[in-house]
Amino acid sequence: MKKVLFVASECTPFFKSGGLADVIGSLPQYLNDTDDCEVRVILPLYSHLKSEFKSLLTEVMIYDTEVGWRQQYTGIYEMIYENTHYYFVDNEQYFKRDNLYGYDDDGERFVYFSNAVIEFIYRGDYKPDVLHGHDWQAAAAVAIAKIKQPVPGIRTIFTIHNILYQGWMQHEAFGDLFNLDMIHFSGFEWGGMLNLMKAGLFHADKITTVSPTYAEEIKTSHYGEGLESMLNMRSEDVIGIINGINVDDYNSMKDDNIEVPFKTSIPKKRQNKKRLQKEVGLPVRDVPLFSIITRMVEQKGLHLITHILEEFIQQDVQVVIMGNGLYEFESYFNYLASKYPDKVYTYIGFSEPFSRRIYAASDFFIMPSLFEPCGLSQLIALQYKAVPIVRETGGLKDTVIPFNIFTGTGTGLTFANYNAHELLDRLNYALMIYDDEILYKTLFMNITKVNHSWSQSAHQYLDIY
Structure with a gap:
């Protein structure tokens, strides 16, 4: 041994x-x-x-x-x-x-x-x-x-x-x-x-x-x-x-931090959305909920988000943001929350239990990184059935398969170039999918089959040892 x-x-x-x-x-x-x-x-x-x-x-x-x-x-x-x-x-x-x-x-x-x-x-x-x-x-x-x-x-x-x-x-x-x-x-x-x-x-x-x-x-x-x-x-x-994740810890059926356990039930997941809306003071409505949980640094693609997010939230959406870091980004997200209190909630800081409630409540998770060696946030999002919207770089490219509406395959929405309007296009595409009950359910069920545990990666390390 x-x-x-x-x-x-x-x-x-x-x-x-x-x-x-x-x-x-x-x-x-x-x-x-x-x-x-x-x-x-x-x-x-x-x-x-x-x-x-x-x-x-x-x-x-x-x-x-x-x-x-x-x-x-x-x-x-x-x-x-x-x-x-x-x-x-x-x-x-x-x-x-x-x-x-x-x-x-x-x-x-x-x-x-x-x-x-x-x-x-x-x-x-x-x-x-x-x-x-x-x-x-x-x-x-x-x-x-x-x-x-x-x-x-x-x-x-x-x-x-x-x-x-x-x-x-x-x-x-x-x-x-x-x-x-x-x-x-x-x-x-x-x-x-x-x-x-x-x-x-x-x-x-x-x-x-x-x-x-x-x-x-x-x-x-x-x-x-x-x-x-x-x-x-x-x-x-x-x-x-590729990094794995502790799938026993990040488990939407077992997590004590969320109120309504779920696995393949969209209605049960949306009960978590209603509870989060009530917790953070957003109107309790059936609208697409997007989340951002991140270190607020340039690496995480936040310049793309700040360029287009105010334009995007003119539509019937809600956004919950958690993180801390550079003052430039913290102040921007605080500004959005104060200007659009019915659409945006910002939490400056990090709370593990609160982050899990956000993942469980979110319909979509935004992660448009400039570069991303592996990324764990998109893996956590997948565990809680929040559709990741990511840029095709590093581990994001390796772990999120672009959703194809014609073949019904894929686990998220992706874009290639570090371009704010490509991100905006994917966000708008997410709204179209959310409004189509069949497409959204297909994508949701694809995500329920994802397994990013350490089991496969651990065996690759064993081969090296």
Whole structure:
């Protein structure tokens, strides 16, 4: 049985800032249900771990980790939660923070984390066959594992969840933080600086990313964020594996957050719409309800939405919006809600229970991303039978099949170009489908057959291991 150690910076249900946490929180559980490998996970021990989880921690070892000339305290704690073994790296200087990221010393924090992980493997009894690092925060662990070989012959995988974030640092950081011979400098240097993601790509035995389409997109200058030449050099080792979702958790029949469970019943789903309309103060009417649940950043295609949404809502529709981020977008959606209180409701922030009520109530879910490595929101929308309206990029293209009114096949509405009027055309097309009882029911029933669980993707990872 292969022993695999996931190295990551966040994981549900402990710490979450985005979709990475959902993947790290669910994929190991599926892999551990097989007889082919045992996956353990190692994470930073951020100070805001809930007390219910702190009570489960057991101290494993304490040691000093070299970070350049520094000797930094490291405590290793462990817990077994559900069917997965977790380790946590404790250092209050680096991880007693209000947020997971966003600090001037983020590079140093996660170089320390990577050094501490490798030291843990070297010192401890647990000897993984494979080290699987996720995103730039774990990239240095992949590189150092290949250089220092804490387990002779250890194999490494590096997964890109979002190539936009790469872990840039000044040249001087190599000598200041890494304790590596200068012969290894070129494996970290990129574009006149140190680039941790580049180091992961350079040293990993295999490289994966979170959808087949994204695996091809990032080899181009349009999507590669400056690393496309490195990815083309390693092209034979780059594999796209679509993310899955925890279908037991996101389940419209079992979710305690929604009032009316449903699976294949359109009338029951629409009872959830009436309850949401009442909850947020929209008129309780049988009109198409569109939703947007997103980080309010440019990547999510919000410039397309802001360009056409006010025009679109002149029709007989309602829109519910949830998210936070850039002031530009927050203020625009607040403006729409104040100007059109009978048509638009805006919630600035995020609430997991409320988001699920929105998904369950929505007829259509809007996600026109500029780029999207995989995307989980469209998968959640499909679980709650909200028709996704997406741009054909990355994982959106791989998970949403365009609905064909002639053949009756497909699971959503899609458009190809990053163009606001193509989005508007799909929104208007959605109204036509909603008004045609036969077409809407056909599309709805197609969605009820969708299965984006981890089962298939987990077996692709097993093949790599």
